Amino acid sequence: SQTIHQWxxxxxxPVGSPLSLECTVEGTSNPNLYWYRQxxxxxxxxxxxxxxxxxxxxxxxxxxxxxxxxxxxxxxxSKKLLLSDSGFYLCAWSVGLDQPQHFGDGTRLSIL
Amino acid sequence: GENVEQHPSxxxxxxxxxxxxxxxxxxxxxxxxxxxKQELGKRPQLIIDIRSNVGExxxxxxxxxxxxTAKHFSLHITETQPEDSAVYFCAAKEGSQGNLIFGKGTKLxxxx
Numbered sequence: 001s002q003t004i005h006q007w008x009x010x011x012x013x014p015v016g017s018p019l020s021l022e023c024t025v026e027g028t029s030n031p032n033l034y035w036y037r038q039x040x041x042x043x044x045x046x047x048x049x050x051x052x053x054x055x056x057x058x059x060x061x062x063x064x065x066x067x068x069x070x071x072x073x074x075x076x077x078s079k080k081l082l083l084s085d086s087g088f089y090l091c092a093w094s095v096g097l098d099q100p101q102h103f104g105d106g107t108r109l110s111i112l
Numbered sequence: 113g114e115n116v117e118q119h120p121s122x123x124x125x126x127x128x129x130x131x132x133x134x135x136x137x138x139x140x141x142x143x144x145x146x147x148x149k150q151e152l153g154k155r156p157q158l159i160i161d162i163r164s165n166v167g168e169x170x171x172x173x174x175x176x177x178x179x180x181t182a183k184h185f186s187l188h189i190t191e192t193q194p195e196d197s198a199v200y201f202c203a204a205k206e207g208s209q210g211n212l213i214f215g216k217g218t219k220l221x222x223x224x
Contacts, residue, residue: 034211043201043216044156059211090155098144098205101212103155 002027006091006104014112019064019078021107023091026072031093033074034101035066038088050074051097086111114139114206118215126223131192133218135202136184144205145185146212147176151198159200160187192222 006023013019025031035047046059048066056066063082067075074091088108092101115138125131137145146161162169162176162185169176173192178185185204189196199219203212 044214046211049211097211100146100158100161102158103148105155108153 002093002102004091004093004102004104006107008107009105010108010110012110012112013081015083016080019076019081019085019109021076021089021091021109023074023076023104024072025093028072028093028095030071031095032097032099033068034092034094035074035076036090036092036103038090038106040087044090048076081111083111085109114142114204114210114213116202116204116213116215118202118218120218121216122219122221124221124223125192127192127194129192131187131189131196131220131222133187133200133202133220134184135186135204135215136182137204137213138183139204139207140180140183141207142204144212145176145178146203147187148201148203148214149198150201150217156201189220192220194222194224196220197222 003026032051034049036044037047038044048058050056050068053068064078088106090106091104094101118135143164147159148156149159150156160171160174160176162178173190175188199217201217202215206213
């Protein structure tokens with residue numbers, strides 16, 4: 001069966017520091033991969049999605065970037081974090097754009 | 113682009129009562145509508161989904177109805193239990209090949 005791993009679970013970072021969040025999927029090949037951000041008490045905002053290695057689409061302009069160095073690995077990065085980057089970051093995967101998305105456990109990011 | 117409106121934002125029911133959450137969407141080309149349940153601090157989990165070629169789908173105490181003409185879909189939970197308490201998100205796929213656009217969520221509280 002397919003599983004999705006996301007780490008770390010929580011992260012506290014100072015303003016201006018770099019960021020790297022990692023997500024990996026097991027049990028499937030060539031999945032669609034997604035990064036979402038959820039602000040406290042808010043809905044899910046799609047940040048990036050990828051349909052294949054090296055293919056990244058950005059949904060909103062921001063201080064973050066994403067990369068897909070391997071088929072089942074998706075990384076969310078920032079060179080310098082802002083206070084507004086705080087939130088709950090969720091990685092998700094699907095077998096296609098019109099197929100159910102399955103979420104990881106998320107990373108709770110706090111910026112001080 | 114697609115716009116998804118979800119109502120109500122909060123819903124409180126007595127155990128055993130039914131709960132209904134409604135969503136409207138704007139893109140008539142949307143053809144996939146999932147519902148997610150998110151418990152506090154946890155990942156969103158897919159509970160049911162429906163495609164545009166079906167008007168209703170049921171899974172035990174949960175059902176989803178879709179009205180393509182009116183562009184709205186609803187989640188129905190019967191015989192609610194305290195463990196149904198969570199935030200529920202609806203989503204619609206943008207166009208026929210786009211990404212999911214999420215509603216802002218409904219916080220359901222089931223009182224014993």
